[in-house]
Amino acid sequence: MNIPFSVQTQLGHRTIRKFKNQLLSKETINLLLEVANRTATSNGMQNFSIIIIDDQKIKDAISEIANQTHLKEVPFFALFIVDTYRNYHIALQEGVELEAFKDMDRFIQGFTDASLAAQNMVNAAESLGLGVNYFGSILNDPRKLIEVVGLPKLTMPVVGLGLGYPDQEPMLKPRIPLKNKVFYNSYQKCNNYNEAFKEYDQALSEYYDLRDLTKPIGKFSEQIISKHQNINPVRVKYMQVAKEQGYDLKLD
Amino acid sequence: MNIPFSVQTQLGHRTIRKFKNQLLSKETINLLLEVANRTATSNGMQNFSIIIIDDQKIKDAISEIANQTHLKEVPFFALFIVDTYRNYHIALQEGVELEAFKDMDRFIQGFTDASLAAQNMVNAAESLGLGVNYFGSILNDPRKLIEVVGLPKLTMPVVGLGLGYPDQEPMLKPRIPLKNKVFYNSYQKCNNYNEAFKEYDQALSEYYDLRDLTKPIGKFSEQIISKHQNINPVRVKYMQVAKEQGYDLKLD
Numbered sequence: 001m002n003i004p005f006s007v008q009t010q011l012g013h014r015t016i017r018k019f020k021n022q023l024l025s026k027e028t029i030n031l032l033l034e035v036a037n038r039t040a041t042s043n044g045m046q047n048f049s050i051i052i053i054d055d056q057k058i059k060d061a062i063s064e065i066a067n068q069t070h071l072k073e074v075p076f077f078a079l080f081i082v083d084t085y086r087n088y089h090i091a092l093q094e095g096v097e098l099e100a101f102k103d104m105d106r107f108i109q110g111f112t113d114a115s116l117a118a119q120n121m122v123n124a125a126e127s128l129g130l131g132v133n134y135f136g137s138i139l140n141d142p143r144k145l146i147e148v149v150g151l152p153k154l155t156m157p158v159v160g161l162g163l164g165y166p167d168q169e170p171m172l173k174p175r176i177p178l179k180n181k182v183f184y185n186s187y188q189k190c191n192n193y194n195e196a197f198k199e200y201d202q203a204l205s206e207y208y209d210l211r212d213l214t215k216p217i218g219k220f221s222e223q224i225i226s227k228h229q230n231i232n233p234v235r236v237k238y239m240q241v242a243k244e245q246g247y248d249l250k251l252d
Numbered sequence: 253m254n255i256p257f258s259v260q261t262q263l264g265h266r267t268i269r270k271f272k273n274q275l276l277s278k279e280t281i282n283l284l285l286e287v288a289n290r291t292a293t294s295n296g297m298q299n300f301s302i303i304i305i306d307d308q309k310i311k312d313a314i315s316e317i318a319n320q321t322h323l324k325e326v327p328f329f330a331l332f333i334v335d336t337y338r339n340y341h342i343a344l345q346e347g348v349e350l351e352a353f354k355d356m357d358r359f360i361q362g363f364t365d366a367s368l369a370a371q372n373m374v375n376a377a378e379s380l381g382l383g384v385n386y387f388g389s390i391l392n393d394p395r396k397l398i399e400v401v402g403l404p405k406l407t408m409p410v411v412g413l414g415l416g417y418p419d420q421e422p423m424l425k426p427r428i429p430l431k432n433k434v435f436y437n438s439y440q441k442c443n444n445y446n447e448a449f450k451e452y453d454q455a456l457s458e459y460y461d462l463r464d465l466t467k468p469i470g471k472f473s474e475q476i477i478s479k480h481q482n483i484n485p486v487r488v489k490y491m492q493v494a495k496e497q498g499y500d501l502k503l504d
Binding site: 001003004005006007010011012013015027028030031033034035037038039040041042043044045046048049050051052053054055058081083085086087089090091093094096098099100101103104105108109111112115116118119120122123124127128132134136139149150151152155158159173175176178180181182183184185186187189190192193194197217220221223224225227228231232235236237238239240243249250251252 | 253255256257258259262263264265267279280282283285286287289290291292293294295296297298300301302303304305306307310333337338339341342343345346348350351352353355356357360361363364367368370371372374375376379380384386388391401402403404407410411425427428430432433434435436437438439441442444445446449469472473475476477479480483484487488489490491492495501502503504
């Protein structure tokens, strides 16, 4: 099978955390935005927006929220947000108040739209030789982020995306094998993950993260446990903050 | 600027709703799954799974939930789900009960992971000459879908994806111009959307959807209003169903 270059690039995806000191050209940025704008969108409603952060002070503030200092130095940084504010106000200017733009259906559509657009931009970026770094950590403190970026009600942050020309070559990080992630027709529970994950754990025992070259990252079960010992009590409040942003969770 | 072929493909994205009567080869499916599995994932946790539906009876049942008959005939159909069940049970088998896998942080991570993986698969599919059709409509009745696909607690449906070889050539559907969707450093409200959207409305007045060739789809504000007059009372309960699936929304 002849695998197109872009698909080979996809198969070679890894997070880049160190970039060359080189900005993206305006032409490149515009192309990436046009790609993001072309992404499939639920019902054609486009309930998402993109906020590009090129003011260093704001980037620094977001870096602090994310607790990741390398975010400050990312050559291009964009925030993808749920945005039902726009459509709510378009209808309002036509004299119609649509409560729908405050409900969970629109919220979920916007969240999905924003995520799909981000990944679409990632694929274009990697095809252009750029490296990418998702920042889920912007959600460490959604309230603070909303304040820093001036997000009005009926908007909500989803994910941050950093782009630049790579200045490092990380190893390809092993993934859970398809047989434990892809099912047919119905969900398949596994009675012995320890046994099923042997091959994966072996692969992880040979994987070194550039952030710590002294030892491999270790067994998946150990990572799961160590990474969730201390839960961020602010970050788990995501849906509470969505509620504060005007969304009706429609709980019974 | 030399735009790579794959990026040109991205710029030409449109939803395909009619496919040739030709299945995807096993090799193609495997490649697409490997691409999805390579997608960036929050914290390396991979809190998502994919359920391929190749049992016609189940496809029919999902088609009924989605209220879209053409879903029945999609050559390849996959459901992307939040899956924190796996990691919760991996830790449990090690003797550690991690409440984290029931919280909103993990849920949002899984939802994002699932969406990114779907779009990554879409990009690979389109590079291979396939057409794609997202089915957000699978969420019309999440409870019913959960039953049909046998989703255990700590999983939740996100989006459906249909793939096949295109048998139609729809027009490129206009998008909201970048200036109304992309902001710099802080959210920019618009005081007169009617005025700002003139160009976009003009473009929409020249766009015909293959589902109704008798008239163009019309002004964006009119679409917003007409599409949200009758809200699906089951579908807006998404977060209520997430709660029933074992997630703690962590509301104050």
